Amino acid sequence: MGTTPKTGPVTEGRFRHRGAELVYDDAGEGLLAVYAHGGFTSQDVEHRMNLFDWEPVLRAGRRLVRYDARGHGRSTGRPVDEDYTYVSLADDLMSLLDHLDAREPVDAIGASMGCGTCLHAAVRQPDRFSRLVLLLPPTAGATREGYARANRAAADTIERQGAEHWLATRGEARRPAAAADVPEFPPTPPELILPAVLRGLARSDLPPTTALAALERPVLILTWADDPGHPVTTAATLAHYLPQTELHIARTRADVQTWGLRIANFVTAE
Template sequence: MAAVGDNCRAPGLQPGGRVRLWDGTEVPYVEMRPAKASAGGGPLLVFGHGLTDRKEDDAPALQRALDMLGEMDPPPPASCVPATVVYDARGHGESSGWECCGPEQFHWRSLAADMLQVGSALQGPTAAGRDGVLLGGFSMGANSALWAALICPRVVRGLVLLSCTTAWELRSGRRAKLLENAEKKRLEDPARGELLLGAARADLPPKEELRSISVPALIVSARDDPVHPAAMAEQLAELLPDSRLVLVDSKAELHNAFSHALVSWLCERFVAPAAAGA
């Protein structure tokens, strides 16, 4: 895989480029930085979006968190401020080269491999980069990050999970409807139908396997979201041995709560230990 520079730009985002994956698919990415701090040498945070979304959709909440870090007094060490990247997953946004490759490429397990490749292509040569990357996402992106931590645990430094979608028994009750909707969509839009079909077939690894994920994890969800139920977040918090669970009552509160929870978690897990060791 390789990172290919370009001048793509979106409101509030820095110039980015494209990462060429192993199968030739190219996914565009953009970088995010605190408004009042220089880009530090902190761990890379690769954040994936939800199904049918785009890389820009979660940017406001992430940017708010980065700006809050940049406004801290005293400021955190530059080595603790994450270099944050959002990207279009295959089949989404401005990604290309994935067409006609079948629905299995959209299983969360396959998307996890893509996420790991994005992280590998973009992490820097600093000590923070050598220590691994932070992976996270919203919904589909969050579940992909969980798979990635299981597939390649040595390169994942932590997980940031926003509104994990259903899995296991919670998903089995929805799968028939998801498959039906995907097949209907294939008739009018084959490419979009394959995307939905791959997502409908997706699931997380068995629960016992997730217990082996030892890295710190932040889990944030809303109690009134039936697509991303709080019960799912609670199950994950019980399974992941080093997790912090943040539940809010309403989806309307979610992004603001996520920004604050992310800053608190980053400060506790990365800023404070670095300051203590200085």
């Protein structure tokens, strides 16, 4: 859910970690911010969605590194369920910081699956992060089991009948008003890997509330209303337990278009 940055050149980088080659885009100058996208998308797909504008973040003097999660987009992956849990994806994020030689705490931005990635990385090694931006927190706790069942069933269907059959029969999901006109795209993980991605995410959840309550970092939470896959209840729960939070709920596309500036103002606040 992003446009390609126009402020200066974008450099592609690659590194290998735990059986995969991970690909990232590096733009801008200044303090480092990293972005982890949502499940089944990629940087290219988010560009074509044209939902989110990164320009304010770059103009605010941030070096922005956005990467394709393992098995997504340009990054490779293995058909191993465990590789796609939030905990394993958090390990990828910290390996990216090592590859970038990030010696100072960084700003971490994550959407949906990327939100889980960033939170697990931050509770594990909080000193590596300065601020967190959580976009569209996913199902968690009580709302996670239905998501997990659907993912496991989808993985079984793909293995028996193929990804095209699953995509043709999964039906129309209810879409929030804030994203009603955003085009949809098929999942970016290849069919060989897709069942493992689905099952890995089915085995994932956000960190426990005790870990969240101990995370003394400023956090900005941005979500939208009326999306069962990203329920406001998750955002509200995070806002309740995380010690330093701002929460904004979008109800229109115009609200979502303010997110880039909100993020830029948040990461540069004194």
